Amino acid sequence: MNDLLGRLRGLLLDTGYTIDGVRGRLGDVAATALSREETIPALRATAGGDPLAALIRLWWLGATLEAREVPAALPVEELAVAGLVTVEGGRVAAAVHLQPWETDGAGGYVVSDRKVRPGDPALRPDHVVGAGGASANLAQLASRRPVGRALDLGTGCGVQVLHLDGRAEEITATDVNPRALELARLSWALSGITGVDARRGSLFDPVEDERFDLIVSNPPFVISPAGRFTYRESGFHADGFCRDLVRLAPRHLAPGGTCHLLANWLHVGGEDWRDRVGGWLTGTGCDGWAVQRDVQDPAEYVELWLRDAAEQGAARHRELYDDWLGWFEAENVTGIGFGWITLHDSGSLDPVVRVEEYGRPVELPVGGYVDEVLGAVATAHRLTDAELLGATLVVAEGVLEERVGPPGAEDPARIVLRQTAGLRRSATVGTVEAALAGACDGDYPLDPLLAAIAELTGEDHDDLRTKAPAALRPLIAEGFFHISTG
Template sequence: MRVSDLRMGFVERLRDHLLESGYTIDGVRERLGDTAAAALSREELVPALRATTGGDPLAVLIRLFWLGASVPEVPPAVRDSGLVSLVDGAYRSTVHLQPWESDHYVVSDRKVRPGDPALRTDHVVGAGGASGNLAQLVTRRPVESALDLGTGCGVQALHLAGRASRTVATDVNPRAVELAELSWRLSGVHGVEGRVGSMFSPVSDERFDLVVSNPPFVISPGGRLTYRESGEEGDGFCRELVRQAARHLNPGGQAHFLANWMHVNGDDWRDRVGGWLAETGCDGWVVQRDVQDVAEYVELWLRDAAEQGTAAYAEHYDRWLGWFEAQKVEAVGFGWITMRNSGSLDPVVRIEQMTQQVELPVGDYVDDVLDAIAVAHRTLDLDSARLVLVDGVLDERIGLPGAEDPSRIVLRQTRGLRRSADVGTVEAALAGVCDGELAVGPLLNVIAELVGGDRVHADQLRPLIAEGYFTLA
């Protein structure tokens, strides 16, 4: 099936039938119920099959396009779509077609489940957890132009549809671009152009206001699946993605990537990833959200390809671990990388580990996070600056009952990234009185006299500004 071979009328008829039948996120959830939906998240199909036995239009669509089951009859809009085949008197979908947000649809290859044949090398995976994580990270500000690099099934371009006037979506896999185009057409989304090619080659001379990528970041010994493995050595693809992104960003433009990076014995992962950003000229923010030891990592991606229980499982597992050992890799980090072309001759990069739950979507306030990092780094004279406490910051004091002074004071954010920071009595007192009326230097002098102890220099507040506890008035 080639999307270009599908006449627009057939696509429009199929979309109308999907919507009229209630094949939407809410419609599917309501039809399946909590128990079947929870079982489906564990790849257990029986409860969902029991919930869709009626033969009505919605039941047929769920069985056909979501569960991958055969059905005896389909309506003309489905039969003529080119997305089903007739085998032994029953209809079977050739794709996985799932409802998405805002009455959108995502088309990919059929979901792989234990016992299925090995994946084809150009398999196109559907929207999953990583897709959702990236969508939550991307800035919500409207842009004129956007690039979705490694579009896969096209889901990120759908998220950008309401915010970008024009989007270019690329993938090294021609089948991915074909299915992504069908996703956009079925979703009624216009203004997206699909192109085939690796990395930035399809847009070699172009710049964008926004670049997003859920790249083939899996670190493996020469993997064969294009949707997750690039063939580059180690984490080299993510490194080159970061290094090349700057030349494709307009002034003020942002890039948001998911990435994996190696934890190599004897090296600090922060130095490794920081080195990727060092010569880009962009401000950068790197967050490590999870770390897996090499065995956990290999098991995760063997499960992803439904290799558990196959004859080759142990061989692939052992070869992968041996490759990690040869590279002196002890663990793999997963997280996000954000860049902004600030135009500064003094770019700043912040690298941190963050395992706490954060307020979603991060894209609602990621611009404020980048601003805070830049302000903390570039404000030359903090003594004369006027600060205010950011909304949602609490002062928590911990100590023995009856003690005159707390043993620990914590500033805790109840919104945004929900960070917490141990502070001294001077910083805590400043948090209680700074309202933007007086400059920081004089305030710190008065507080030092009242609480005693050494005076805190204004420059010592830079980490608290960078982390969003204080901001300039």
């Protein structure tokens, strides 16, 4: 099998079945349509019969190839014995979905069950979904620091391992679904990755007494009344799986370790969702950062996941929709949040938790600066007023100042600091903070700068010293100012 997969990998690479190769072969129109799950433009674009077109039709589009269309180098009989294709009447069809996948390194391949589209048979309960938007989001979130031991919890088709390879010395991957582990091993072999320790089990059961420097998880976070599909639903009540994942993760983090996961959480009538999610993080002993990137009402949410399983328009569509909505109503659910959660074992006896809603575009990958985000939040929380007044601040690179007001006005109606990198936040500030943004270049501590501003403006220095820490802490936590260590 390993020899077969090695030869298949070589054929895929030689033929140009890579992210760039597929994009180039499809063209912009077909590639964009395919991102909407519309296959007809891609089928038209690959009607030429060349080897790359044939591989795209077979592995990505799920089309059946006539014997004359099959590339001569494709070992069809061996692939059929391995269960990767089926052959009937000389026609060849893929038994799996095989797609190229882009990483920070050389990239690789992801093997999953075939994509389900409207009109296809119902999904099998142990269906293994391929890599998609959620997979890419988690990969973009994870810290880029090299680590010793990494854990991919709920590996699915194995895509996160492709991103961890070369960054972690040891990789362990777990999943409750044995079929997922089977296809993940194919993904790793076709991507040239060896040595992954794959284990079966739920949550942290397979790694009961072990600790890791980095944990990543794209878990089965979908909130539904019944766990019908293992790839998306845990069978836990409501959002209990994500809650337990957050609470258990710190037990498996090595000192200084970090956990990144995607999650869904409920918005319940009469309850602030921030208190709900913040309650998951409080008491973990870790610094925590939870970000809500999107929120849907119950009907939108049900429709999304019925489409995901190609159940819109199916015989049971109305029944499933009605039951799901009824369950949400019984649970007093007003919305469902989508987002990410990061935990960091900083070793502090005073861990800090930040829960926020942030739906605007950010610089990718977040993992390139997520450690700095966590550090800024912790620094702003832990510095005393006296330490802050004695600290030397530096304005973050790429911060711009905008002044808004009527034409000809002597003073602006509003001053905004705006980040052009990282999370690209903006903050409305007062004249003192704006003056500090222009003066904090790392040469002088904060207190002498406040004295200079007081002298220039006629304000009371002691009053500025009293007010400045409270005004600056949010700006430090959000990355507008850094504490100079030089």
